Amino acid sequence: MKKWIRILALFSAVGMVAVGCGSDAESPAPTTTAAPATTAAPATTAAPDVGPLRVAIVAPSASDDLAFSQSMVDSVNALDRDIELSITDGTFIIEDAAAAIRGYAEDGHDVVIAHGTQFGASLMEIAPDFPDVTFAWGTATDTQGLDNVFAYAPAADEGGYVNGWIASSLTETGVIGVVGPIEAGDAVAYINGFEAGALAGGAAEVNVTYTGSFGDVALAAEAAEAHLANNADVLTGTAQMVVGAVGVAADNDVPWFGTQANQTSLAPDLVVASQVYHWEVVLEEMLSLRDSGVLGGQAFEINLANGGLVIEFNDAFALPAGVREGADAMITGIGTGTVDISAPASGGLDVVACGLDEVDGDLNFYNWSEYMDPDLITAFQDQYGVTVTEDFYPSN
Structure with a gap:
């Protein structure tokens, strides 16, 4: 797009020279009328098209992790804008992430997305040094008072509740296992929602394990194996290390519920449904504000009501009769506020x-x-x- 505009401007300039030469050759008088060709000055109004918006993502894991990092990459790519996207992924070491965030700002990027709760302290030091750059930080619920920082977070408990309720219809042992990372951010919200939904649906136990790591795939696999050893027959988990847990589920023919991104491809016959983050819903709001001169200072949430959270079902997995319809009704109810997922579930059956x-x-x-x-x-x-x-x- 940028190169194409430059080519058009160049051809326009060449055309102007040709007209000027032809006019001189035949009658000088028209040359003065040719002066209006300086109305080609509008070609300089092409200058306002400064090219694509330069956006950078700094993410803690691989950009194709089918989880947290990929959710943001997919969302930026889904925006209907001319964007030049740069990505630094795999920044589990916070100092590396901080260096990347600062580097993109110094390089003149328009928007820098610090995609990780753990990057907050670094961002609070960096953002004030670049008042003309918009920073987006998540998952977080406040901007720490900075005018050039937008915060974003998912209402992950909403989809967690739906997933948990569906899971309760699949368990035969009554025991469901959850593999979590560090007890922070959207992981806690999802797990709390899942547990509430599963217990509301009739599960006897929801056993939760936090591995203490967002990225340790082996630990996630070990946690999943421990759940199966303790009679769990349905599993879920959150964060980028869940590929290890999904592998255990697949090896043992155990249904899996995903979140953050659609994880069906990890186990096409066993992934029941995934809560998918569509960050583009709030990213577009942020960019529209930036277009109007507001560079930050607001917090956003994606949820079932605004379409930022979507439960994507795997049609290849056969649910019991009535469960899909019940889940769809629940999704609608949560979105409209008629379903209260905060109501405490009394363990066991509450129906x-x-x-x-x-x-x-x-x-x-x-x-x-x-x-x-x-x-x-x-x-x-x-x-x-x-x-x-x-x-x-x-x-x-």
């Missing part, structure tokens, strides 16, 4: 029962008490003349 002998046998109920609006429960009771009570879980 609504109806006198099924008084109702058409084709009706199935899936955890209504956790996400069905009370007014709808009342309407249901009035319509069917039954009493809705707790502590009963009809089979799917």
Whole structure:
């Protein structure tokens, strides 16, 4: 795009010279009228097209990790803008990340994305030195008072809740295992949401292991194996090291739930669904603000309501009857606010029962008490003349 514009400007200039020469040769008078050819000055108005927006991503893991780092790379590439993208990945060492962040700012990049909660302290030192550069930092919920820093975070507990609820329909042992990294950032939100959803759906136990590392694949595999040894028959996990845990799930034919990016390709027959981060939803808002002169100072969230979080199902995995429909209803309810995922789950079964002998046998109920609006429960009771009570879980 940039080269093409330059070529057009060059051809325009050449054309002007040719017209000028021809005019001199035939009649000098028109040469003065040729002066309006300096209305070619608009060619310099092509100058406002300063070329593509220069964006840099500094990420802690591989840009194709099918997890945290890839979620941002995919999102920037999804933006409908002319962007020149630079990436420094694999910066598990914070000092390396800080050097890359500063280097991109010094090099004149317009936007530098520090994609890692752990990069925050470094960014707070660097950003004030480059007041004309926009920095984006996540996952984080505040900008530390800096006018050229945008913060971003996912409501990862929302998709976690949905994944957990679905997982509860698949477990036969009642035990579900979770492999986490360091207890921080969106990992905690996802895991807390998953646990709440699974318990609400009827799982007996949700066992969580934090490995203490975002990138140790071997540790993640060991944690997954330990969960299986303790009777877990469904697994999930978060962060870039989960490829190790997914490998264990695949080797043992155990269903897996992903988050951050679509992980179906890691185990096409066993990945049930993935909560996918579509950061482009808030990135576009940030860039629009930057276009208007606002370089930072605001925090953004992606969630189910704004389309920044999307549950992407693996159609190759057959879910029990009614589960997909129940999950879709739950996603809608969370997005509209009619489903309260913050409601504490009472371990074990916490669902609504109806006198099924008084109702058409084709009706199935899936955890209504956790996400069905009370007014709808009342309407249901009035319509069917039954009493809705707790502590009963009809089979799917």
